[in-house]
Amino acid sequence: MIYPITSKCNQKCIFCSAYNRYNCEFNIDDFKNFINSNNDNLVVLSGGDPFCISPSLLLYILNLCIEKNKTIELQTNGSKIIDFDENILRKIIFLMKRTNGYFNINLSSHNKSIDLKITGLKNGFSKRIKGIKILNKFGAVIRVTHVINKLNYKYLPKFALFLLKNKNLWSWVQFSFVKGIGRASENKYIIPKYSEVSPYLIEAMEILNKNNFEFWVDHIPLCFLGKFYQRHVDYVKINKGIKGEYVKEKKKIKKCRGCSLFKFCSGPRIDYIKIYRNL
Ligand code: SF4
Secondary structure (H helix, E strand, O other): OEEEOOOOOOOOOOOOOOOOOOOOOOOHHHHHHHHHHOOOOEEEEEOOOHHHOOHHHHHHHHHHHHHOOOEEEEEEOOOOHHHOOHHHHHHHHHHHHHOOOEEEEEOOOOOHHHHHHHHOOOOHHHHHHHHHHHHHHOOOOEEEEEEEOOOOHHHHHHHHHHHHHOOOOOOEEEEEEOOOOHHHHOOHHHOOOHHHHHHHHHHHHHHHHHOOOEEEEEOOOHHHOHHHHHHEHHHHHHHHOOOOHHHOOEOOOHHHOOOOOHHHOOOOEHHHHHHHOOO
16 A cells, blocks of 8 residues: 655656645654554555655654564655665665565656656756665665656667666566656646557567566556566456456456456556547
8 A cells, every 4th residue: 555655755757646646744643544554565655755754754654664564665766865874774774674675766767868858857867876876785675667658658678778787776677657647637748659659668578578677567558568468567466366446547448348358457547548538
């Protein structure tokens, strides 16, 4: 289950799904209720950006999760890590490891000028790579999330090669097609068609697959993933009978009738169909 621990953020990503969603400051009682009341073992600490809160508060939150035997996914854009004292970072990583957790770092491009266009943060690319290197030096487990949008989809194969070139820095990648909510709902031009993205995404997955680098995909239907449809996170969840919020944001359409993947797919995103009306 996802919990935003702050609404503060130092970036203005064009795809930000948290934009205008809430204005929250961390509330201890509310958070305790949250972790006490849900049975999900995984707690996703989100924002804003969790590195925008004070180090002591972040350590406190991690300790609360440890007390409840939760595994933590800590979502971040990675650019504020370098502002934290290295001893504090070591403690954060130590606590994350105790939860079997990992850092989920949003990396929008392999290229600094595209990164700037997407995130709006000057020198953001070099800051986040430096941050990732520090986490890596202290033994953190890192997952990369790459939000596919109009500005970066044609570079997916190059992004895959970039991941491989630096594969000691991260453990796996999740490709996440941009959601039509938050800031993207005001900038619909950044949402490409599934069919435009598909060949680039399949080529990127081919590259990673050949090199045994783990990858997963979400928010683009199975029928656009070629032979890699089993790498869709919903395919795995549906096969395991896992229920959750993920089914509420997607819906199969008329065109899905008769599809051989029907029972393994949750369909296109509802916000995507509102824009393009069809697959
Ligand atoms: S069920 Fe629909 S969205 Fe899913 S793979 Fe088939 S045609 Fe595509």
